[in-house]
Amino acid sequence: MNICIGSKNPTKVDAVKDIFPEANLIALEVPSNVPNQPFSDEETRRGAINRALHSRESHSDAIGIGLEGGVMYVGKQLYLCNWGALVDVSGHIYTASGARVVLPIEIDNELKTGKELGDIMDEYARRQDVRKNEGAIGIFTNDLISRKEMFTHVVKMLKGQMEYGKVNIKNSSN
Numbered sequence: 001m002n003i004c005i006g007s008k009n010p011t012k013v014d015a016v017k018d019i020f021p022e023a024n025l026i027a028l029e030v031p032s033n034v035p036n037q038p039f040s041d042e043e044t045r046r047g048a049i050n051r052a053l054h055s056r057e058s059h060s061d062a063i064g065i066g067l068e069g070g071v072m073y074v075g076k077q078l079y080l081c082n083w084g085a086l087v088d089v090s091g092h093i094y095t096a097s098g099a100r101v102v103l104p105i106e107i108d109n110e111l112k113t114g115k116e117l118g119d120i121m122d123e124y125a126r127r128q129d130v131r132k133n134e135g136a137i138g139i140f141t142n143d144l145i146s147r148k149e150m151f152t153h154v155v156k157m158l159k160g161q162m163e164y165g166k167v168n169i170k171n172s173s174n
């Protein structure tokens, strides 16, 4: 089985490796066609779908997987959100979202200045490359859940849905 994953971020690539250990994995940087910092479930999910579709453009025999991080409001409270999409060899699209965690008001204020969450997290946590390691979810869960672990759960849901086979998005503009 060939799988193209639309990112070189190790938290995303390693999550796919864990759930598809037998697959031949190709990691590619592809456009998400949404802002670098998605600001809603809608934008984040769309970014994941676009990454999945773009990643198999030159590999029609492969499954495409896109994983996208973003933020979203519930009322006035900002949360971290993550979405995944898997496109099978027939073009069926499966989607799933990851666990959410509250982001503090300081992060919300910094995001409003136009910075990306990844850069804000490094300053906030005084660590380097949080986005490629524990992630914001790791910081705000006191390292109980890592970004890779959260994506592993998303990829597991995508795999299970593909195997079940009956519930997918047929039109990529949905």
Ligand SMILES: O=P(O)(O)OP(=O)(O)OP(=O)(O)OC[C@H]1O[C@@H](n2cnc3c(O)ncnc32)[C@H](O)[C@@H]1O
Residues within 6 Å of the ligand: 006, 007, 008, 009, 012, 036, 037, 038, 067, 068, 069, 070, 080, 116, 117, 118, 119, 121, 130, 131, 132, 134, 135, 136, 137, 138, 147
């Ligand atoms: O190379 P790619 O795949 O783009 O990986 P990325 O780390 O930039 O991740 P996303 O584009 O999916 O996430 C959009 C933005 O939100 C940031 N982000 C999302 N989730 C994060 C997390 O858990 N920890 C730190 N930054 C996160 C990320 O660094 C980007 O600035």
Ligand SMILES: [Mg+2]
Residues within 6 Å of the ligand: 036
């Ligand atoms: Mg990015």
